[in-house]
Amino acid sequence: MTETTLEAEDLLWPRYAAPEDLAAIESVPLAARGLPESTYALLVRAATRWPEINALTVLPEAARWREPLRRTYAELLADVHRYANLLHELGVRRGDAVALLAPNCAELIPATLAAQLAGIAAPINGGLSRAHIAELLRRSGARVVISAGPELAADTWASTGELAAAGLVDAVLALRPTGAAEPPQALPAIDGVRIGYLDTLAREQDSSRFSGVPPAAADLAALFHTGGTTGVPKLAAHRHSGEVANAWMIAANSLFDQDAVVFAALPLFHVNALVVTLLAPMFRGQSVVWAGPLGYRDFALYPQFWNIVAHYGIAAMSAVPTVYAVLAQCPIDADISSLRYAMVGASPLPRAVRENFQAHTGVTLVEGYGLTEATCASARSFPDRPRPGAVGQRMPYQQVEVVRSTGDGTWEKLPAGQTGVLIISGPTVFDGYVTGRDDRGHTLDGLGTLAEGWLNTGDLAHIDEDGFLHLHGRAKDLIIRGGHNIDPATIEDALLAHPRVGAAGAVGRPDVHAGEVPVAYVVLTAGADITESELVAWAADRVNERAAAPKTVTVLDALPVTDVGKPDKLGLRADATRRELVEAFAETAGVRAITAVVEDGAIVATVELDPSSDKREVETILGRYAIAWKVVELQ
Structure with missing residues (x-):
C-alpha cells in the first residue's frame, strides 16, 4: 500500500474495542473517514483488494451443510454486474424499484446488490399475504420482480405468477435453489410479461462493468418494509449513504480482522441480514457462511449447528433470542473455540436465555439495538465489558436522547436514569416512508416519526450515567389500567427472575371497569414444574406496584413471534x-x-x-x- 492509502486506512479503522473509544472516534468527522459512496462502491473496493477471498459460502440446506456453493469477491462483483446490466436492459433506472421475493439462496445475494446498483432494491417477505405483497408492489412502483422459482419456493412462485397475471409487473426473473444441478423447470408464459431464470437471462451480459450510471451517496438504495404480518407494512426508504455508514459502524469493531468468518441465517428482507452480514463484512474482506433458504427456521440446522461452526471456523453470528434459547439445548460435540462474538437483537434478551447459552457454550451474548427506520444498528455492547440489562452504547456519530412529550407537543429531554421515549439522530436515520411517486421519484413522509432530524423510535428506554441504553418495551405496548400507565417490562422482569421461567410477555386484557388489566404469558424452562397460580403470586411479590400485578399467568409452549423472531404482542x-x-x-x-x-x-x-x-x-x-x-x- 502507498503512504496515502495507509493514512486512509488509519482513518477508516480507529480503535473501537471499548466504550471509552467513542469520544476519540467522533473527534474525526465522519465525512473525513473516506467511506465508499455507495453499496456498489463498497463491493468494488472489496473485489479490488481481495479478489480471491471467498465472499460467500452458501449452504443449499442444513442437511447438506458440507456441500456449499462458494463465490470470491471478484466472482460476486461479476455476478452483480451481469444481473444489474440485465435489469438495466429491462428498463430499470436509478429511481425504479426492483422487488425481491424469495428465501435466501446464492443468487438472491448478488441480485439484491444488483437491484441497488441498477435501481432500488425492494425486498418483500414471502410470508405476507398476497394482498399485502400486491400493495407493497404498488407502493414501491416495482415493475420487475426477482422471485423464487418453482424449485426454490413453490408457494412464492405461485403468488408471483398470479400477481404477474393481474398486470402488476412487467418482468419476472426466477431464482433457482443454491447449487441446483438438475435442468430448470420450464416456466409458463404470461401475456405481456417477460419471464425467465435470472442467471440464464443474464448469462451473456457484461460482467466487467455496469452499463448504467452508478448510484451516488444520496440516492435511494432500498425500500425495506417494517412490521410483521398484520396490517400493510410501511416502506422505509434507505439511502446508500445510510447503509454504508451503518455497515462501517459495525465493521469498525476492533475485535474482528479479515480472517473472521461470519454466519448469516436471517432473511434478506430484514435489514440485519443486509447490513450486518452482507455489507459490513465487505469492509474487511471477510467471508460469510449463509444458511439455507429456511435459515434459523430450519429445524435440521440445530443438531448440526456446532459442527458447522467448527467446520467453517465461524467467529461471529447474529440471531434473535429464540435461536439462542434453542442452541442452549443442543449438545456441543465439536470444537467451537472459533466463535467469539454472538450478537443478539430484535427483541429483549431474557436473563435465563443469556445465562443458559453462556453456561452451555462459554460464549458471551452481546446485545445490540436498532430499527429499520435508523437503517439497522444504533447501539452495541462489548463482550469483555458485560452490562446485563443494557442493550449497549450508542454507535459512533449517532445521537440518542430520552424524552417525554410536553403539553404543547414538543419534547422535553429527560436526565440519566429516567424512562421516556427514545429518539435518535444521525447519518443512519431514514428520510421517511414511501407515500407515493411523482415525476421526481418516490415521495417520502416521516408520518409523525421525524422532527428536526430526530427519529421517534416508539421505544421506552432510559440512559444510565455511563451512556448505556436500557429498553423498557414499546410505548404502544403500555398497559393502561384506569388511566394509569403500566410498563409491561416490569411484569416480564419479575417473572423472568423466576428460575423456571425462560420467556415472558405481558399485555393488557380488556376489562369492563378498568379498560385494561395486566395479564402475563410465560414459557417454562425444560422440565420445570410450577403452577400458574404460583407464578401469579411470585409476580405480585416483585412488581413495583400493586396495579401492575398480573391478574393471570398463562403457560405456553412458546410465545408467538413474527417471521424475524420479534415478540408478537398482538397475538x-x-x-x-x-x-x-x-x-x-x-x-x-x-x-x-x-x-x-x-x-x-x-x-x-x-x-x-x-x-x-x-x-x-x-x-x-x-x-x-x-x-x-x-x-x-x-x-
Missing part, C-alpha cells in the same frame, strides 16, 4: 381478549364460539350465536369493552 393481546370474553359469556345461552384475531393491526373479537340467541344481550355485554367486535348469527 398475546388477541388471546387475552378471547379468554376475557369466554369468561364474560360463560353463562350466556346460545353462544356457539368466540374468537379474537388481528386484522390490519387491530384486535377484532367475533361472537358466533345460535339463531335463537338474544343478540341484543350479547351486544350490550360487548359494548362494555373498549374493543372492536362483531356478532355473527349462525344459520
Whole structure:
C-alpha cells in the first residue's frame, strides 16, 4: 500500500474495542473517514483488494451443510454486474424499484446488490399475504420482480405468477435453489410479461462493468418494509449513504480482522441480514457462511449447528433470542473455540436465555439495538465489558436522547436514569416512508416519526450515567389500567427472575371497569414444574406496584413471534381478549364460539350465536369493552 492509502486506512479503522473509544472516534468527522459512496462502491473496493477471498459460502440446506456453493469477491462483483446490466436492459433506472421475493439462496445475494446498483432494491417477505405483497408492489412502483422459482419456493412462485397475471409487473426473473444441478423447470408464459431464470437471462451480459450510471451517496438504495404480518407494512426508504455508514459502524469493531468468518441465517428482507452480514463484512474482506433458504427456521440446522461452526471456523453470528434459547439445548460435540462474538437483537434478551447459552457454550451474548427506520444498528455492547440489562452504547456519530412529550407537543429531554421515549439522530436515520411517486421519484413522509432530524423510535428506554441504553418495551405496548400507565417490562422482569421461567410477555386484557388489566404469558424452562397460580403470586411479590400485578399467568409452549423472531404482542393481546370474553359469556345461552384475531393491526373479537340467541344481550355485554367486535348469527 502507498503512504496515502495507509493514512486512509488509519482513518477508516480507529480503535473501537471499548466504550471509552467513542469520544476519540467522533473527534474525526465522519465525512473525513473516506467511506465508499455507495453499496456498489463498497463491493468494488472489496473485489479490488481481495479478489480471491471467498465472499460467500452458501449452504443449499442444513442437511447438506458440507456441500456449499462458494463465490470470491471478484466472482460476486461479476455476478452483480451481469444481473444489474440485465435489469438495466429491462428498463430499470436509478429511481425504479426492483422487488425481491424469495428465501435466501446464492443468487438472491448478488441480485439484491444488483437491484441497488441498477435501481432500488425492494425486498418483500414471502410470508405476507398476497394482498399485502400486491400493495407493497404498488407502493414501491416495482415493475420487475426477482422471485423464487418453482424449485426454490413453490408457494412464492405461485403468488408471483398470479400477481404477474393481474398486470402488476412487467418482468419476472426466477431464482433457482443454491447449487441446483438438475435442468430448470420450464416456466409458463404470461401475456405481456417477460419471464425467465435470472442467471440464464443474464448469462451473456457484461460482467466487467455496469452499463448504467452508478448510484451516488444520496440516492435511494432500498425500500425495506417494517412490521410483521398484520396490517400493510410501511416502506422505509434507505439511502446508500445510510447503509454504508451503518455497515462501517459495525465493521469498525476492533475485535474482528479479515480472517473472521461470519454466519448469516436471517432473511434478506430484514435489514440485519443486509447490513450486518452482507455489507459490513465487505469492509474487511471477510467471508460469510449463509444458511439455507429456511435459515434459523430450519429445524435440521440445530443438531448440526456446532459442527458447522467448527467446520467453517465461524467467529461471529447474529440471531434473535429464540435461536439462542434453542442452541442452549443442543449438545456441543465439536470444537467451537472459533466463535467469539454472538450478537443478539430484535427483541429483549431474557436473563435465563443469556445465562443458559453462556453456561452451555462459554460464549458471551452481546446485545445490540436498532430499527429499520435508523437503517439497522444504533447501539452495541462489548463482550469483555458485560452490562446485563443494557442493550449497549450508542454507535459512533449517532445521537440518542430520552424524552417525554410536553403539553404543547414538543419534547422535553429527560436526565440519566429516567424512562421516556427514545429518539435518535444521525447519518443512519431514514428520510421517511414511501407515500407515493411523482415525476421526481418516490415521495417520502416521516408520518409523525421525524422532527428536526430526530427519529421517534416508539421505544421506552432510559440512559444510565455511563451512556448505556436500557429498553423498557414499546410505548404502544403500555398497559393502561384506569388511566394509569403500566410498563409491561416490569411484569416480564419479575417473572423472568423466576428460575423456571425462560420467556415472558405481558399485555393488557380488556376489562369492563378498568379498560385494561395486566395479564402475563410465560414459557417454562425444560422440565420445570410450577403452577400458574404460583407464578401469579411470585409476580405480585416483585412488581413495583400493586396495579401492575398480573391478574393471570398463562403457560405456553412458546410465545408467538413474527417471521424475524420479534415478540408478537398482538397475538398475546388477541388471546387475552378471547379468554376475557369466554369468561364474560360463560353463562350466556346460545353462544356457539368466540374468537379474537388481528386484522390490519387491530384486535377484532367475533361472537358466533345460535339463531335463537338474544343478540341484543350479547351486544350490550360487548359494548362494555373498549374493543372492536362483531356478532355473527349462525344459520
